[in-house]
Amino acid sequence: MNTPTRMSLAMAAALALTACAPAEQEVVVVTETVTTVAAESTRPSPTTRITTTATAEPVAQETDTREATPTTRAVAEETEAGTATESAGGPSRQHDAALESARQYLNYTNFSRQGLYEQLLYEQYPPEAAEYAVDNVQTDWNANAVGAAQDYVAYSGFSRSGLYEQLEYEGYTPAQAQYGVDNVQTDWNANALRTARSYLDFTAMSDGELYDQLIYEGYTPDQASYALTNL
Structure with missing residues (x-):
């Protein structure tokens, strides 16, 4: 009677161990599965990285556009200001250049x-720019006439009336x-x-x-x- 009892106890122990083994194995599997899921949940997915990169590019482009806007606006404002000045009758760039x-x-x-x-017209300035220049340049036209007369008599022999006609030809007023x-030296x-000698250097002439x-x-x-006496 005792032997069967011991055998039953041994078998019971074996059965208990057998019953416990699958439970432990299942726990291990579950633990590994949880660990794997946790690890996978913390790993950044490729989709997330692509989405982040694609989002950053439009932001940079939008920033560049905003930075360029003030410069474009400034150019437009300068152009409008220049147009307004010319429309208001102020001197244009051509007027200023002609004056210079x-x-x-x-x-x-x-x-x-x-x-x-x-x-100035010969230099291809517009007539209104040339007119603006001669109206606004600081000069003494009388003094210019004396200077021109001095240049002429230094270059060639002129009579008084001949010099007067030459100055009128150059555009000086009477x-x-x-x-x-009157003021040339x-x-x-x-x-x-001097004029007589110039003629004789060119051709033979009688005194008369x-x-x-x-x-x-x-x-x-x-x-x-x-002149004839001093030749």
């Missing part, structure tokens, strides 16, 4: 008002031309002699013919006689 060119010309040589205006010949007798030519050039009889 007029100043440079007068620093280089003598001009009459008309001569300077024509020079009053300015008169001021020029020259010796009219010496000019007559040379005298008539000097009178034609505007010299007085006394000045023409002085």
Whole structure:
């Protein structure tokens, strides 16, 4: 009777161990499964990374657009301001450039008002810009006439009337031309002699013919006689 009892106890123990084993194995499996799920839940998915990158690019483009907007607005405002100034009758860029060119010309040589205006037109400034320049340039037209007269008598022999006509031809008014010949520093007798010599260097002439030519050039009889006497 005791043997079967011991065998029953042994078998019972074996059965108990067998019954416990699957439970432990199942627990282990469940634990591993939970661990795996937890690990997978913390790993960033490729989809998340792609979405983040795609979202960042439009934000950068939008920022660039906002940064460029003030510059574009400033250019537009400057253009509108310039147009408004010209529409209001203010000087344009061409007006200012013509005025600066007029100043440079007068620093280089003598001009009459008309001569300077024509020079600016020759430089292809619009007529209204050239007119603005000669109206606003700071110069003394009478002094320019004297300067031009001085240049002419330094270059060639001129009679008083011949010099007056030359200044009028250059665009000086009658009053300015008169001021020029009245204030030029020259010796009219010496000019007559210089003119006579220039003619004789070019061709042979009799005294009578040379005298008539000097009178034609505007010299007085006394000045023409002085030239013939001092050849």
